[in-house]
Amino acid sequence: MNDAALQGKLKLATAALCGCFGCHMSLLDIDERILKLVELVEFDRTPLTDIKSIGQCDIGLIEGGVANAENVEVLRDFRKHCNILVAIGECAVNGGIPAMRNQFDLQDCLQEVYIDGIGVENPLLPNDPEIPLLLDKVHPVHEVVRIDYFLPGCPPSADTIWTFINDLIEGNDISFPYSLIHYD
Amino acid sequence: MTSELETAEHPKGLKRTVIEPLTRVEGHGKVTLLQDEKQNIKQARLHISEFRGFEKFIQGRPYWELPVLVQRLCGICPVSHHLAAAKATDMIVGAAELTPTAEKIRRLMHFGQTLQSHALHFFHLCSPDLLFGFDDEVRHRNIVGVIEDEPEIAKQGVLLRKYGQEVIRVTAGKRIHGTGAIPGGINKSLSKDEIKYLKRDIGQVIEWAQQAVELVKRIFFEHYDYHMSFASIDSNMLSVIRNDGAFEIYHGGLRARDEKGNTIFDHIDYSCYGDYIREGVKNWSYMKFPFITSLGQENGWYRVGPLARVNNCDFFPTPLAERQRREFTGTAEGRTVQSTLAYHWARLIELLHCSESIAELLNDSDLYGNELLNKGELQCCGTGVIEAPRGTLFHHYEINDDGIVKKANLIVSTTNNNQAMNESIRKVASQYLDGNQLSEALLNQVEVAVRAYDPCLSCATHAMGKMPLQINLVNDKGELLDRLEKRASGEINRTV
Ligand code: SF4
Numbered sequence: 001m002n003d004a005a006l007q008g009k010l011k012l013a014t015a016a017l018c019g020c021f022g023c024h025m026s027l028l029d030i031d032e033r034i035l036k037l038v039e040l041v042e043f044d045r046t047p048l049t050d051i052k053s054i055g056q057c058d059i060g061l062i063e064g065g066v067a068n069a070e071n072v073e074v075l076r077d078f079r080k081h082c083n084i085l086v087a088i089g090e091c092a093v094n095g096g097i098p099a100m101r102n103q104f105d106l107q108d109c110l111q112e113v114y115i116d117g118i119g120v121e122n123p124l125l126p127n128d129p130e131i132p133l134l135l136d137k138v139h140p141v142h143e144v145v146r147i148d149y150f151l152p153g154c155p156p157s158a159d160t161i162w163t164f165i166n167d168l169i170e171g172n173d174i175s176f177p178y179s180l181i182h183y184d
Numbered sequence: 185m186t187s188e189l190e191t192a193e194h195p196k197g198l199k200r201t202v203i204e205p206l207t208r209v210e211g212h213g214k215v216t217l218l219q220d221e222k223q224n225i226k227q228a229r230l231h232i233s234e235f236r237g238f239e240k241f242i243q244g245r246p247y248w249e250l251p252v253l254v255q256r257l258c259g260i261c262p263v264s265h266h267l268a269a270a271k272a273t274d275m276i277v278g279a280a281e282l283t284p285t286a287e288k289i290r291r292l293m294h295f296g297q298t299l300q301s302h303a304l305h306f307f308h309l310c311s312p313d314l315l316f317g318f319d320d321e322v323r324h325r326n327i328v329g330v331i332e333d334e335p336e337i338a339k340q341g342v343l344l345r346k347y348g349q350e351v352i353r354v355t356a357g358k359r360i361h362g363t364g365a366i367p368g369g370i371n372k373s374l375s376k377d378e379i380k381y382l383k384r385d386i387g388q389v390i391e392w393a394q395q396a397v398e399l400v401k402r403i404f405f406e407h408y409d410y411h412m413s414f415a416s417i418d419s420n421m422l423s424v425i426r427n428d429g430a431f432e433i434y435h436g437g438l439r440a441r442d443e444k445g446n447t448i449f450d451h452i453d454y455s456c457y458g459d460y461i462r463e464g465v466k467n468w469s470y471m472k473f474p475f476i477t478s479l480g481q482e483n484g485w486y487r488v489g490p491l492a493r494v495n496n497c498d499f500f501p502t503p504l505a506e507r508q509r510r511e512f513t514g515t516a517e518g519r520t521v522q523s524t525l526a527y528h529w530a531r532l533i534e535l536l537h538c539s540e541s542i543a544e545l546l547n548d549s550d551l552y553g554n555e556l557l558n559k560g561e562l563q564c565c566g567t568g569v570i571e572a573p574r575g576t577l578f579h580h581y582e583i584n585d586d587g588i589v590k591k592a593n594l595i596v597s598t599t600n601n602n603q604a605m606n607e608s609i610r611k612v613a614s615q616y617l618d619g620n621q622l623s624e625a626l627l628n629q630v631e632v633a634v635r636a637y638d639p640c641l642s643c644a645t646h647a648m649g650k651m652p653l654q655i656n657l658v659n660d661k662g663e664l665l666d667r668l669e670k671r672a673s674g675e676i677n678r679t680v
Contacts, residue, residue: 018236021210021640022259022360028308029359031346032339038328048308049326050207050628067236097256100241109237114465117239118580118593120472121464121481128468130216130231155259155360184361 010058010169012041014048015078017071018098018138019064021047022155023089027061029158040169054081059168061086062147063155065095066139079145084168088161090154090183092141099138106136149174152183189610192218192227199223203630208309208326210260210640215609215630223619228610230634232471232602239592247276247566247583251365254579257596260304260640262361263297263352264572264597267434268579271568273367275455276583278560285553286369289355291434292545293364294570296351298433299389299538301573302490302531303348305638306396307341310528313632314403319625337399340392344535347389351542354378369557379546386543390504393536397508400532404525412515414615415524415608415633418443419485420476421492422600424571425451429498431505431537433571439496440476440486445520448476454569457578463595471602474595485603488575489637490530495520502544505537524608527636562587572597574638598639608633 016024024047030037045054054060060082066072079085090096101109115123141147151164160180167174192198198218218227238257245253250269255262267290274282282290312325315334323329331338349359354374356362364370404411425439426432437451438460452460463472464481475484486492495513500506512529515521521530545551565582575597582591612633616626 020256020259020262022256022262025259025304025360028304028345029349031349032342034327034342035331035335035339038331043326043328047207047210049328050322052207097253098236101237104237104240106237109240110235112240112243113235113237114472117463118591119458119462121462121475124465124467126465126467126470128231130214130229130468131470134235154256158359184358 009040009042011044011055012046012059012061013044013054013057013078013082014046014061015063015074016047017062017064017075017092017141018067019089019091019096021063023061023063023092026089026153026155026158027161030162031158033162037165040165054078057082059084059086059165061088062092062141063088064091065098066135066141066144067098068134072135072144075141075144084148085145086149086151086164087141087147088151089156090152093150093152094140095138096154099140102137106134152181154184157182189225189228189614190606195227198226203627207631208312209631209635210309213634213639215634217613217617219617223617225610225613225618228606228613229468230602230606230609232469235470239594242589242592245589247273247581247587247589248367250579250581250589251367252361252363254594255361257594258640259360261297261301261573263293263356264570264577265579266356266362266365267294268568268570268572268577269581270365270367271435271570272566272579272581273568274369274558275566275568276563276581276587277367278563279368279558280560281558282369283553283555283558284550285373285555286557287434288545288548288550289370289373290365292542292551293352293355293362294434295538295542295545296348296355298348298573299393299535299542300345300348300352301638302535302538303341303344303396305573306400306528306532306535307338307345309638310635311337311341313628313635314400314528318628318632325628340395344389344392344396347385348538351382354382366557368559371556373553373556374551376552379551382542383546386539386546390536390539390543393532393539394504397529397532397536400529401511404529411525412523414629415612415636416522417524417604417607417611418522419487419604419607420448420479421495421520422476422486422488422576423493423496424454424569424576425496426501427451431493431497431500431509433493435570438569438576441496441520443520443522445495445518448479454578455567457567457569457580461578461595463599469602471599472595473602474600475603485607486600487604488597488600489527489573490534491521491524491527492575493571494530494533500533500537502537502540504540505533508533508536524611524633524636527638531638574598574640575600596640598637601637601639605634605637605639608636 043049044057045051060078087093114125201217203215213232216229251266254269255265257265308327353359356364420442422440424436426436439450440448462477463474475481500509568579570577577597578595580593584590612630
């Protein structure tokens with residue numbers, strides 16, 4: 001057994017795929033309840049720690065949709081390592097604002113920014129092998145792996161996330177009062 | 185300057201080293217280094233691997249959607265994008281000026297957000313490096329470690345951020361991605377109860393902000409020479425400035441100074457930004473490289489953000505921050521402060537200024553006025569510039585007769601620091617990597633240099649990569665000589 005299990009803590013991992021980080025910020029909006037959270041869970045891989053690869057976890061939270069090959073890899077890895085995988089926020093649930101690029105050709109998007117943009121000097125398309133290739137379209141996470149729970153909202157409020165995590169940890173049915181369900 | 189390390193003359197046969205992914209920054213980036221057989225650095229690059237294409241996909245949307253749509257670029261400082269877009273759409277609806285109530289509520293919102301963003305960056309992301317050392321154990325080097333070892337500091341950080349977020353909630357309706365600002369003004373003023381609520385804790389917030397500045401100074405002065413020289417580069421500085429030269433983050437002209445403090449341009453109307461700033465493209469990064477046109481791409485790059493703002497302003501209009509500024513600029517002996525780690529110091533002086541300014545604004549009766557909107561004739565384009573927590577942010581839109589966006593240009597704060605972050609990692613590489621045995625502490629030093637800029641790559645399409653942090657040393661025949669791997673558990677393995 002690892003340290004966390006010995007202390008009765010669950011392991012929690014989080015990742016931001018193609019999102020704005022706002023869902024992670026909303027998690028931090030639990031404010032001082034974070035002091036309680038670190039008693040309940042141990043953070044594994046998350047942008048808040050320097051842990052680079054995910055270990056076996058109880059809960060995984062995914063922000064953002066899938067916009068490039070690396071997102072696919074990370075998402076599959078999370079599915080493999082997390083007992084429960086949760087899509088947090090509109091971007092993860094349905095692609096969100098970044099999926100607005102789906103109505104355009106990817107080539108046109110790149111062209112607009114790096115070739116035809118206002119004030120661009122020496123226009124060219126970035127193509128170095130060191131930077132990753134983009135997917136043609138932005139996808140919601142459930143199109144790539146099985147998802148256990150979806151939390152809507154852009155972002156879901158801190159109270160929504162907090163209620164959810166507590167219900168989950170205590171083994172209660174997940175339920176929200178009306179005020180905690182919103183889609184903006 | 186270390187620009188000669190940008191591109192190696194003969195890259196073939198050089199050893200390639202990769203640091204990937206960078207952590208405790210918002211978003212995704214990686215660093216590559218090339219060395220010759222004597223381990224001298226020949227090339228160092230910070231690659232930004234994000235691309236989202238906002239400029240394209242907002243084409244065809246009505247202008248009034250912009251303040252709520254474009255803020256989804258960033259959940260850490262959404263208010264900056266919200267307000268920059270709102271300012272651009274003010275111009276579009278022909279509102280040359282805002283009502284006092286609208287302008288003050290927007291300012292309050294912006295102070296709240298700068299406060300929360302600076303607190304987040306210092307306490308949640310960077311304080312572990314500064315409190316525990318760059319070479320602290322990986323498992324411990326995060327906010328949970330701070331909660332365990334320095335609970336009082338952690339608590340103050342969490343509550344400072346909370347206060348800033350509450351200011352945003354009260355002024356914008358939601359903590360993240362609110363809707364307070366609309367073209368020509370705002371959609372609601374404050375009630376007396378809301379003002380009373382915000383007044384309750386502001387005294388405490390100012391006190392904690394002062395303690396935060398003292399904390400960062402103590403850390404800075406403990407190893408003064410080291411902190412002054414670490415990743416330090418000479419650069420131009422760009423920021424917005426008030427008419428009288430005072431520190432300003434909501435509205436003003438553009439000021440640029442060189443490393444000696446000489447003025448390059450001053451009080452420039454930001455709608456003419458295109459005459460002064462252009463952006464270069466390099467094939468190895470999705471992030472563009474802005475520069476001051478008159479100086480050219482090679483010498484015209486600059487820094488933005490807290491370091492630039494505190495250096496560039498003539499004074500802070502609030503007393504506590506002004507006292508701190510004097511001490512800060514005093515260290516530069518007549519030049520500008522160029523230490524990269526001084527970003528942290530400057531950032532917390534700004535945090536103090538924001539809390540003082542909030543206290544002042546909360547006494548202003550315009551906050552509960554009911555004149556919310558101004559309007560004029562519809563214009564075909566609008567530019568909004570604001571000092572976001574991470575630096576100068578440009579939004580520029582052109583619309584057609586039906587009010588539909590035709591063209592857009594966004595220069596986000598972190599993009600302005602692109603070349604500077606590259607220069608800083610080159611400096612660290614030549615300061616500490618040249619000819620040296622690789623170690624985990626070294627890897628983190630490169631990251632510490634990047635973190636100082638508080639880069640927000642969160643518009644990124646990326647998570648932290650799943651690979652463990654890895655450095656490979658390869659000789660000119662492509663044979664692997666040495667490999668260091670930082671595992672998830674934090675341990676370092678030498679696998680060759
Ligand atoms: S759902 Fe909203 S808050 Fe969350 S990542 Fe997407 S844009 Fe950001």
